[in-house]
Amino acid sequence: MALCLGDGSTMIEITRFTELDTEIKSALKGFIKNEFGHIPIVKQTEWASPDWTVIYFVGNQIATFYNIIEREISIDGKESKVAGINNVITPKEFRGNGYASKLLSETENLIFEKLKSEFGVLLCADSLIPFYEKLGWYKIDCPVYFKQSVGERLWGANTMLLTKGKKVTPTLVKLNGLPW
Numbered sequence: 001m002a003l004c005l006g007d008g009s010t011m012i013e014i015t016r017f018t019e020l021d022t023e024i025k026s027a028l029k030g031f032i033k034n035e036f037g038h039i040p041i042v043k044q045t046e047w048a049s050p051d052w053t054v055i056y057f058v059g060n061q062i063a064t065f066y067n068i069i070e071r072e073i074s075i076d077g078k079e080s081k082v083a084g085i086n087n088v089i090t091p092k093e094f095r096g097n098g099y100a101s102k103l104l105s106e107t108e109n110l111i112f113e114k115l116k117s118e119f120g121v122l123l124c125a126d127s128l129i130p131f132y133e134k135l136g137w138y139k140i141d142c143p144v145y146f147k148q149s150v151g152e153r154l155w156g157a158n159t160m161l162l163t164k165g166k167k168v169t170p171t172l173v174k175l176n177g178l179p180w
């Protein structure tokens with residue numbers, strides 16, 4: 001699925017992860033490894049595989065991208081369909097041009113309309129909170145559990161939500177699988 005933006009030199013492509021072109025997949029893998037590959041907690045954790053990849057192309061170059069994991073998670077005991085967002089990355093040479101903000105806001109409806117999710121959910125470090133807040137995401141302050149082969153674990157950093165309507169304040173979240 002491709003959406004054209006602006007003058008035709010930029011394009012957003014939304015692709016099932018399993019259908020990504022091999023070269024693109026390996027380029028994305030390289031960007032992810034560069035950004036997060038050296039972080040001990042990233043190396044020590046088992047992560048979910050994405051269902052979708054959303055890429056913003058400038059010409060034929062990857063200017064920014066992110067992945068989506070579709071999941072039914074448990075929020076205060078109720079199962080809710082969510083779109084988990086991860087690996088939001090703008091390659092260094094494209095940073096500071098508003099590309100990540102633009103991609104996330106332009107594709108917000110993907111979460112609610114096409115994927116019929118009730119929430120966007122992302123797990124992030126403290127420093128990124130203001131960036132996502134500007135885009136309408138908000139931090140929740142409750143325990144968030146995820147699965148690993150060794151059992152259930154408590155997420156130690158931040159969890160942010162995106163909702164279409166009013167903000168929610170859950171008291172317990174279970175991701176019902178690997179984190180993203």
Ligand SMILES: CC(C)(COP(=O)(O)OP(=O)(O)OC[C@H]1O[C@@H](n2cnc3c(N)ncnc32)[C@H](O)[C@@H]1OP(=O)(O)O)[C@@H](O)C(=O)NCCC(=O)NCCS
Nearest residue numbers: 035088089090095096097098099100101102124127128131
């Ligand atoms: C975060 C990131 C995706 C932003 O991409 P971008 O295309 O440059 O984003 P935009 O131009 O839309 O917005 C840039 C804003 O993000 C902020 N930002 C970027 N990286 C940041 C960081 N590590 N900590 C805090 N703020 C950060 C910038 O200060 C800027 O804020 P401003 O709008 O108030 O000036 C990019 O810096 C990146 O790939 N970082 C490394 C990977 C990463 O940490 N991803 C987030 C995973 S949760």
